[in-house]
Amino acid sequence: MDNGHIVLKSAQGRWILGATVLGSGLALLDSTVVNVALPFLGKDLHAGMAGLQWTINAYTLTLAGLILLGGSLGDRYGRRKIFLIGTVWFALASAMCGLSPNIEFLVAARALQGIGGALLTPGSLAIIQASFAKADRPRAVGAWSGLGGVSAAIGPLLGGWMVQTAGWRWAFLINLPFAAIVVLVTLRHVPETRDEQAAGKFDVLGSVLAALALAGVTYGLTEKGAAVPLVAGLALGALFVVVEIRRSPDALVPVGLFRNHVFAAVNVVTLIMYAAMGVVFFLLVVQLQVVSGFSPTQAGLSMLPTTILMLLLSARAGEIAKRIGPRLPMTGGILVAGVGFIWMSTIGPSANYLLQVLPAVTIFGLGLSFAVAPLTATVLATADERYAGTASGVNNAVARTGSLLAVAAIPPLVGLVGNAFQDPAQFNAGFHSAMVISAAMMGVASLITFFTIRTNVLDPQNVNA
Known part of the structure; x- marks a missing residue:
């Protein structure tokens, strides 16, 4: 079937x-x-807390700094092609790790x-946006968000089991067989799509400035006295902002995207929301092992309720957002996830799984299920279809930047320095x-959502959709 008309x-x-x-x-x-x-x-x-932070942030740094370029490369040269290159690159780097x-x-x-990751991540969502019929896109994005969320949530369980049994x-190394499956399925079944109107030169200067800016800020926040x-x-x-404004319309980030105030607002929400989530994902499973005495498998298993809720509810959340608008599902979902974080703050030495861990991760998973799919659909609905890859790249870069900066800044701010993970x-x-x-x-992200996101932004009759 023709691109843009494939039925889910x-x-x-x-x-x-x-x-x-x-x-x-x-x-x-x-x-x-x-x-x-x-x-x-x-x-x-033989690493300290800074080494653990850099193990997370080195990946997030290049992902956030180059994901915009990854989206643009996909729009220009073919989303399927760049997606495949990114998958193979990711697998080879995983082997090195x-x-x-x-x-x-x-x-x-x-x-x-x-x-x-910067090459494959924006391409995955852009392929959905460019391949499926418009009426099926919100549900496809919801399914993508939910099943992708399952990957994120099942990771600790899989990781815990592997750490205990194989190291x-x-x-x-577990990434290699999964990457092989992705390559085979993509080559056989995924159509090629690209922005036929793409022209001009790539914004190499913008890409370099973005990466260097993030590297400087991250290093300064992570290392004492930097x-x-x-x-x-x-x-x-x-300087990156100035360059992008002057290079329009060939900028790495088309300035016109941010003329839509909903697109701008939802990216601010993304920045704050994923900053909070980045800290939680970084610290929670370590807390369960170092402080609460959980084994790696038990710590991973503790996140299973989030997995189940994301699987069951995210696609439905996409449908609800399409019917009533994204503002209420996003606002409520973000607030509920925040309540889950408050409950997590009660987890300490000899924590009781049923009374402390299970309610916290269940509440978090419930909120996340109703927030992520409407957020993602809103990002794509407020950008012109020809900028699908770029819009996806912008939102992913914002999400990763939020996580990157928070993981760099908050642990030292709360005293997690030196060999704290062994104390x-x-x-x-x-x-x-x-x-x-x-x-x-x-809480801040939910307030911004409520006061800035329109209820009709996902309406098929909306000119921005």
Whole structure:
């Protein structure tokens, strides 16, 4: 069938959805699997808290800094082609991570892995937006969000089991067989789509400035006394904005996208929301192991309610958002997830799973299920269809940037420095403060959502949809 007219319930539609979900799920799965392995790889490679932060942030840094370029490359040269290149690159970098002899090599390999993620992540959502019939897109995006969320949530369980049975290196090596499946399905079933109106030169300067700005700010927030890199990063960030405005319409980030105030607002919400979530995903499974005495498998298994809720509710949330608008599902979902973070702050030494962990992750999963699909659908509905890859890249970059900066800034802010992950009392105190801060960020994000997101933004008759 022609591009833009494929029906979700068709055989090809299901194959496309499966390939894009598994491809983007690689990046999500990897991040959550690695979180469970952090205490073990930290001890094995003799790393401190900064080493653990960089294990997460080296990947997020290159992903956030280059994901805009990844979306633009897909729009220009073919979303399917760039998606495939990203998947293979990601697999090769994963192998390097699994074979790392020291923390420095692992951090460098994680940075390379992020480049692969920057190529495949925006392509997965852009393929859905460009391939499916318009009436099926909200449901397809909802299914993509839900099944992708399952990858993120099942990661700790899979990671815990692998760490206990095979060692932390398999947290990375597990990506290789999944990547092979993605490549085979994509080659056989996914159509090629591109922006036929794409012209002009790539914004190489913008890409370099974005990556350097994020690197400077992240280093400045992570490393004690690194004021110069922090200031330099902020200055480069300001220069990036100036360059993008002057390079329009060939900028890495088309300025016209942000003329739609809903698109701008939903990206602000994304920044804050994913900053809070990044801190929680980084710290929770470590807290359960270091402070509460859970085994890696038990710590991973604790996130299973989130997996189930994302699987059951995300596609339905996309349908609800299409019917009543995204404002109420997003606002309520973000607020409920924040309540889950407050409950997580009660998790401490000898935590009771049924009274503390289970309610917290269930509430979080319920809120996340109703927030993510409407948010994603709103991002795409408020951008011109020809900028599907770029809009997806912008929103993904914003999400990763929020997580990157929060994981860099909040642990030192709450006292999680040095070898804190080997000191249960120190880690426990920092974790509690971090959960309260994360919950406050979700409260702010819900307020912005309620006052800025229109109810009719997903209406098929809306000119922006």
